[in-house]
Amino acid sequence: MSAQTAPLLEVDGLRVDFASRAGLVQAINEVSLVVHKGETLGLVGESGSGKSVSAQAVMGLISPPGAITGGDVRWCGTSLLGRKGERYARSVRGKNIAMIFQDPMTSLNPLMTVGDQIGEAMRYHLGFTHVQARRRAEELLGAVGLSAPARRLDQYPHELSGGMRQRVMIAMAISCEPELLIADEPTTALDVTIQAQILELLARLQKELGLAIILITHDLGVVAGICNRVAVMYAGRIVETGDVDTIFEDPGHPYTQGLLRSTPSLEGTEDTLMSIDGIPPRLIDPQPGCPFLPRCPIGVDACRQAPPAEAWKGSAVRCWKAGADAWSMGATRAQEAGL
Amino acid sequence: MGSFIVCRLWHGLLVVLGVSFTVFAVTRLFGDPVSLMLPLSASAEQRMAFAQEIGLDQPLFVQFIRFLGDLATFDFGESLWQRRPAIEVVFERLPLTLMLIGTGLGFAILLSIPLGMIAALRPGGFLDRFIVSAGLLGLSMPQFWVGLLLIVVFSVQLKLLPTSGMGTPLHLVLPALTLALTPLARLTMLVRSSMIDELNQHYVRTVRAKGLPFTRILRVHTLRNILISYMTLAGWELITTLAGYTVVVETVFAWPGLGLTAVQAIQRGDLFLMQAIVFVIALLIVLINIVLDIVFKMIDPRINLN
Ligand SMILES: Nc1ncnc2c1ncn2[C@@H]1O[C@H](COP(=O)(O)OP(=O)(O)OP(=O)(O)O)[C@@H](O)[C@H]1O
Ligand SMILES: [Mg+2]
Numbered sequence: 001m002s003a004q005t006a007p008l009l010e011v012d013g014l015r016v017d018f019a020s021r022a023g024l025v026q027a028i029n030e031v032s033l034v035v036h037k038g039e040t041l042g043l044v045g046e047s048g049s050g051k052s053v054s055a056q057a058v059m060g061l062i063s064p065p066g067a068i069t070g071g072d073v074r075w076c077g078t079s080l081l082g083r084k085g086e087r088y089a090r091s092v093r094g095k096n097i098a099m100i101f102q103d104p105m106t107s108l109n110p111l112m113t114v115g116d117q118i119g120e121a122m123r124y125h126l127g128f129t130h131v132q133a134r135r136r137a138e139e140l141l142g143a144v145g146l147s148a149p150a151r152r153l154d155q156y157p158h159e160l161s162g163g164m165r166q167r168v169m170i171a172m173a174i175s176c177e178p179e180l181l182i183a184d185e186p187t188t189a190l191d192v193t194i195q196a197q198i199l200e201l202l203a204r205l206q207k208e209l210g211l212a213i214i215l216i217t218h219d220l221g222v223v224a225g226i227c228n229r230v231a232v233m234y235a236g237r238i239v240e241t242g243d244v245d246t247i248f249e250d251p252g253h254p255y256t257q258g259l260l261r262s263t264p265s266l267e268g269t270e271d272t273l274m275s276i277d278g279i280p281p282r283l284i285d286p287q288p289g290c291p292f293l294p295r296c297p298i299g300v301d302a303c304r305q306a307p308p309a310e311a312w313k314g315s316a317v318r319c320w321k322a323g324a325d326a327w328s329m330g331a332t333r334a335q336e337a338g339l
Numbered sequence: 340m341g342s343f344i345v346c347r348l349w350h351g352l353l354v355v356l357g358v359s360f361t362v363f364a365v366t367r368l369f370g371d372p373v374s375l376m377l378p379l380s381a382s383a384e385q386r387m388a389f390a391q392e393i394g395l396d397q398p399l400f401v402q403f404i405r406f407l408g409d410l411a412t413f414d415f416g417e418s419l420w421q422r423r424p425a426i427e428v429v430f431e432r433l434p435l436t437l438m439l440i441g442t443g444l445g446f447a448i449l450l451s452i453p454l455g456m457i458a459a460l461r462p463g464g465f466l467d468r469f470i471v472s473a474g475l476l477g478l479s480m481p482q483f484w485v486g487l488l489l490i491v492v493f494s495v496q497l498k499l500l501p502t503s504g505m506g507t508p509l510h511l512v513l514p515a516l517t518l519a520l521t522p523l524a525r526l527t528m529l530v531r532s533s534m535i536d537e538l539n540q541h542y543v544r545t546v547r548a549k550g551l552p553f554t555r556i557l558r559v560h561t562l563r564n565i566l567i568s569y570m571t572l573a574g575w576e577l578i579t580t581l582a583g584y585t586v587v588v589e590t591v592f593a594w595p596g597l598g599l600t601a602v603q604a605i606q607r608g609d610l611f612l613m614q615a616i617v618f619v620i621a622l623l624i625v626l627i628n629i630v631l632d633i634v635f636k637m638i639d640p641r642i643n644l645n
Contacts (some may be wrong), residue, residue, distance in 0.1 A: 056544075059547075059548050060547070061544055063545055063550060064461075089550075090550050090552070091550070092550070092552025093548065093549075093550035094548060094551070095550060098548065099548040100547075101541065101544065102547065103541055106540065106541040107541045107542055107543065107544070107545045108542055108545065109542045109545075109546065109560050109564070110542070110564070110639075110641065111563050111564055111638065112559075112560070112563075112638060120551065121548060121551070122551040122552070124549070124550070124555075125550065156639050156640045157640070158640075169545070172545075172549070175409035224366070229442075303425055
């Protein structure tokens with residue numbers, strides 16, 4: 001998109017570890033991302049690949065036993081980490097960067113009215129009075145499509161449905177007019193018709209407010225529909241990033257190729273679905289080299305060395321054999337072996 | 340809210356009726372008040388006269404109705420020991436007990452919240468382990484023993500505080516401290532564990548994502564959410580102290596409150612005084628429960644009206 005302008009958010013070689021009984025879990029490692037003004041970045045990858053941890057690290061939500069152990073997060077060029085960054089981070093989080101979560105049923109304080117919860121960030125970050133915050137909260141509730149917003153202000157979360165609560169979460173998130181919204185599977189807990197409404201709402205707000213969005217999702221259809229760029233995560237690393245069109249057309253990494261093939265067709269022209277055999281590697285004491293190697297049909301000896309992120313057709317791909325057609329070759333090889 | 344309060348009061352009234360009936364049954368049906376209150380040497384005529392005087396010659400049903408009528412007007416009869424209306428004795432001693440309990444439990448409440456929260460901030464950390472160990476120690480020491488220990492250390496050896504009785508504020512220190520110890524330990528443990536739970540709730544993540552200072556998150560969000568379970572335990576501590584532990588502590592420190600008076604009334608076979616004490620304490624407990632219910636309802640909108 002707007003590669004010329006300075007990025008809003010830069011995540012640079014970020015690493016997060018969790019201390020556990022079994023050892024140090026390297027939840028994410030060498031994660032680098034860039035988000036520009038107004039763009040939508042999709043973050044995809046299978047369960048446990050570190051999507052939520054990456055987002056939470058940006059929001060400063062990693063707490064013991066977890067810790068950020070490497071890399072940097074910068075907002076408009078200034079670091080949010082470390083002693084110096086902490087102060088700055090507190091003024092940025094909730095104001096310039098906001099986040100909504102997967103489970104709207106439990107993400108609101110059950111003992112506080114909807115109006116107070118929406119007004120809270122405005123009172124803290126923008127210095128609004130109670131009355132101002134309340135008036136603005138009412139407008140916001142209208143803007144996210146809740147009926148009778150004035151009445152909602154004094155309701156408690158348990159009086160609202162899941163879809164309504166997610167709208168409240170969104171109203172809360174955009175209350176300070178952030179430039180970036182991180183949405184961690186915002187529709188997973190909702191039923192299908194509501195899912196579509198919430199995604200539409202996000203798309204509309206993005207257009208109206210010029211919001212940049214990081215959308216974490218399992219749904220590649222959604223990514224194709226509303227994202228400009230996409231980052232694919234595997235075992236705590238980003239294995240491929242690039243423009244959505246390029247990657248869907250020409251996936252460079254064997255994992256991305258497999259992921260796309262295992263998704264029910266987006267255009268309705270796909271032949272057969274496949275699944276990637278095997279399971280993701282352990283995040284404790286990971287093997288050096290490419291984490292996908294054990295499941296990769298075209299892995300070679302060179303893959304025992306960690307591959308660098310290489311430019312391939314406009315995407316950045318962490319694979320020694322970026323662009324090779326992994327799965328048909330793999331299938332052919334398997335056939336040759338008589339499987 | 341109004342109908343909620345009326346409903347709770349109605350329930351309370353039923354409980355008080357139940358207590359009245361139990362007191363009546365235990366003293367009139369299963370015991371013999373006359374031989375309890377008169378000396379063994381009393382003659383048969385004296386016994387008859389006394390029975391008539393206090394209405395024991397009437398049918399049980401009539402006795403019970405009268406009994407209820409007396410209760411309604413707080414007329415419990417004359418204390419044999421003090422030779423004045425039993426309720427007067429109760430109202431004279433009750434404030435002393437309430438002062439003792441108020442000081443002790445107030446201290447426990449004031450201290451348990453910060454202590455529990457400090458422990459919960461870093462579970463497994465140095466402060467947490469220290470607080471938990473101290474709490475377990477506090478829980479495992481019986482109150483009479485703690486009382487004696489405190490007397491030995493602070494009164495006998497250090498000569499800082501009086502051993503017993505009342506008069507100056509200093510007299511209040513040791514008994515209140517003794518009374519506070521177990522509730523303090525239990526309440527601190529509760530704050531600690533429910534705070535650890537609460538901080539892992541999803542809504543806390545939402546509030547943190549708003550960029551609010553951590554102290555505000557604790558004060559405004561999590562504290563309110565643990566308040567119901569905290570007040571349930573605090574109410575229970577108040578009730579059990581009122582109905583029991585204060586007897587031990589008042590006896591150890593010769594604190595002339597209701598607990599000590601109860602012991603003395605039993606020793607002297609002062610049935611009417613005993614009845615007055617039991618009834619007033621039962622009434623207080625019912626009231627405490629009603630107040631707690633109303634406060635719970637104000638804290639948590641999810642609590643149903645019925
Ligand atoms: N609190 C925690 N304690 C220990 N390990 C954790 C914790 N949170 C996350 N992890 C580790 O981090 C890894 C990545 O988790 P994360 O929640 O980011 O996955 P995800 O990609 O969001 O998956 P999903 O699609 O299921 O939401 C997990 O495999 C887990 O081992
Ligand atoms: Mg997740």
